[in-house]
Amino acid sequence: MNTAVMAPQAREAALAAMSTGEELDVLVVGGGVVGAGCALDAATRGLSVGLLEARDFASGTSSRSSKLIHGGLRYLEMLDFGLVREALRERGLLVQRLAPHLVRPIPFLYPLRHRAWERLYAGAGVLLYDTLGISGGFGAGLPRHRHLSRGAALRAFPAMRPDSLVGAIRYYDAQVDDARHTLFLARTAAAHGAHVASRTEVIGFLREGRRVVGVRARDAESGAELEIRARTVINATGVWTDDIQALLAQRGQFHITASKGVHLVVARDRIPATTGMILRTATSVLFVIPWERHWIIGTTDTPWDLDKEDPAASGRDVDYLLEEVNKALVTPLTRADVQGVYAGLRPLLSADAELTSKLSREHAVDTPAPGLVIIAGGKYTTYRVMARDAVDAAARDLTTRVPASCTAQVPLLGASGYPAAWNRRGVLARRTGLHVSRIEHLLHRYGTLVDEVLALIEADPSLGAPLDGATDYLRAEVVYAVTHEGARHLDDVLTRRTRISFETPDRGVRAAHAVGPLIAGPLGWTAQDTAHEIARYESRIAAERAAQEQPDDHTADATQRGASKAASLVGAVA
Template sequence: MTQPSALGPEARDAALAAMEGVAGQPELDVLVVGGGIVGVGAALDAVTRGLSTGLLEQRDLASGTSSRSSKLVHGGLRYLELLDFGLVREALQERGLLLTRLAPHLVRPVPFLYPLTHRGWERPYVGAGLALYDAMAALGKSEMGVPRHRHLSRRGVKRIAPDFDATSIAGAIKYYDCQVDDARLVVTIARTAAAHGAHVATRVKVTGFLREGERVVGVRARDLEHGRDLEVRARVVINAAGVWTDEIQELVGGRGSLHVQASKGIHLVVPRDRIRSEAGFIVRTEKSVLFVIPWGRHWIIGTTDTAWDLDKAHPAASKADIDYVLGHVNAILREPLDHDDVEGVYAGLRPLLSGESEPTSRISREHTVVTPVPGLVMIAGGKLTTYRVMGRDAVDAAAHSLKSSLNLAVRGSITHRVPLVGASDWETRQNQRVLLARRSGLHVARIDHLLGRYGGMVDEVLALVAERPSLGEPLTGTEDYLAAEVVYAVTHEAARHLDDVLTRRTRISIETFDRGVAAAPAAAALMAAELGWDDARTAEEVDHYRRRVEAERRSQAKPTDEEADEARVVVGDVV
């Protein structure tokens, strides 16, 4: 029997009470540490196998790497060239699952042009690779879900992408991958896990492990919202801390065989009208791959791939990073972009499995699961697209531990058959889009926007508008998001702070030239009414957000990583 999926303040309190055992609950079967894509994927896998499951995240859902990716669900074309066929095939199968069964309301196809710069050999070479790419997708267990690739002449490229500088190319190949709002995917998976009985609590920092002899039997943690310490007992703890994996290993005495190298990738966001094109681009650079990705009324352009050993919570993009991306994208555009065209900048850290001296751009994205001590499973590596496989593999290891130590049999994974919340009614609501617009008084374009973010859960957002018509107006300071979405982020999506709403539940922080500063007061006022903030607390949230934006802008004017980091870390997380 499913439960409500809403992750509001009351749900957080109830989850902590259940995990502490004060509600008469026994110890958990599985406790997941980390609320990124891998953590929520593991929690969903565990709870749908019939295991009592909890999840703790020290900041916000998707507050690390999982909200700062290229936002692509893809097979990884460059891994074909590395002959990593298994990784590509696995990722393409997961792409098909997400697009056609698990999250069709969140994942959508996006066209790309792969420019051909050499006459003769390159077209058959790249064409063969893309034919294999399509074949791997078509032969998967789910539908392919996207059109097959096709070849374009130089004239064909000009028709599709008039702002692409086609003077130095011999044509292109148009192919499809998919994209997703990564943070929204994480929140939706977390809500799906909660709907099936998982206990989810953010702003809880794990400070140590509970031990009985050699075995890990739970964690000590700090509730950062209320300033209190607690203990959560579990038969198995799964660590899915991403770039913080090494720090978690230190809590068990440094025992563990994983070493994670953080690799920084930065992205720029520019308005859609700055580049006239019906498709995105993918271009190889000397260090990485440059993507120019359609993103609603914007383009996302990235990325870099450089080692990072500074602050992990707030990686900073330097002026050198921004210049690097602008320089490479301008090499393929007829009209160059400059710093004034950039609406938003974000930097994220990839958790790459390391241990060798090779540069981060060549380290594999494949994941590894280890059990360094009894009762503790650690997982690291991987990529957004294959989160479900990673969660499955982590829970498989937990199941092995439960079987060998407690003789507890665990069923196999079923997440390939479990649609995420909002998926089941999405197609029906799409067909009813005009009717929903008429009933709600919103424009059809607004309904389309909501459907692309909430799927079948659009009914819950529209219920807020029906109850409070003022929530059907755009949030002051932005045209793209409704006031209702701020309220819904608090009542249903675990948003606890203004930063959560402006940077992850919405993308206002990177989709407006002022980085969301104008929208901050109105958003904070709406949140205050739901969270019981007084005027001083509300003003503090707005002030912190403004200072965070100022710190990011200063960091992005610094020439080096060290100087950018120093400018950014001046403003940490709001407490």
């Protein structure tokens, strides 16, 4: 099977094919989950496809979410039944068919603070949630909800203050490593014939009269400019939708409001519990989410109109999340417990609302000019539906007949045969000499593509050792990120191919010194290049830490951008 190995040379080949080959049927701009989904949808309909991402795949919103695939329980209160049912169907598809190696069920507790009426009210909502999931046709992959007494709830979540609940409801949603899932989408699109290139920024549109016939782009690695012609261009750039649209000097029918979501990462032993938890706040909800040997606590939901590339988490954000979660914990968390912090921006359709938490997560498709389609809004879970609708709109602009979307039937790379591979994990452990827990870790990250990682270890046994500074990962995974998964910089490896940047107490600084030399060879780096990358990464982490000490968004943004600018100078000197 073609697994679309995204080696360093593959990017150059893709750019050459897009710029010197025949006109594409569809060119997708934006390598987040929706853009990668569009590329896969179009490629599996038999269209010729290109995908461009200005930075790294999933480097924006699609690597900074709550890592949940869910229906949106809170949207039931907004009476968005259609949105919830659609999202729950997509959840079931991902768990059972499309990406069982990447998307897994996890339990949550919903604490009850009032006796009779709240159990009836909340219970009816969760029952409806389960029912909508089943009615979507793919609800069997997750257990049904259960009502728990106060004692049973405290046994499941001993860290919770006994006086903060009278009982609870346990229900299930699903979890995903969003960056890896997005990468698998792009790689699966490439396996179906799409030309895929990161670090390529669109700087203008090509036009013939009113019609858009392609784009002008700049290779961020070499600085070279190129023209890519396409019969239809899809703008799937999320919070950058309006920026790309501005290159056309023509507004669409909607624009995007960015909402900042901040998450904290703390060590698993700081919160004794066997299940996640969802808490109500004054403005939204707060999740405490199991994540390997950690907890993810989030999120905030505040308007953001500053730097979109790297939104800053402020001290206010950190304190808010700690204050809210501590209302439910026996032993309060402090800033010293915060191991990692990340901030992302939700691309919400603009509406007349004072709070971005009230804006709809439904998506919209627009065709502001012949040959151009815009897809915006939505939520991570429904990326496949958004992609289908965008390609449907593009197909209407093509003169040839285009088949209907088939991505509901197309498993991502690594998914086919996954249940059998999981059942044989003990056999695989004995064959490779790795502990079974290591094999489970690899299967959760690569699915049946695990054989490609193990082949690297077979060729060089030293790659089977744990990575210095981040021992949950093997050295082979770092090399694989470059030779097979399109990583081109140190940050790509530490922040998105792995999650070392927020899973280690030093946020990956020590690991950076181990990773740099490992990936230097495949990327053709000199010793100076390697030192440059390490210095840039260290400065980026220092900038984020400094921002998180600031009292508000504006000072945090200014601090982070100022430190990032200094980091560039440091890197240039290194």
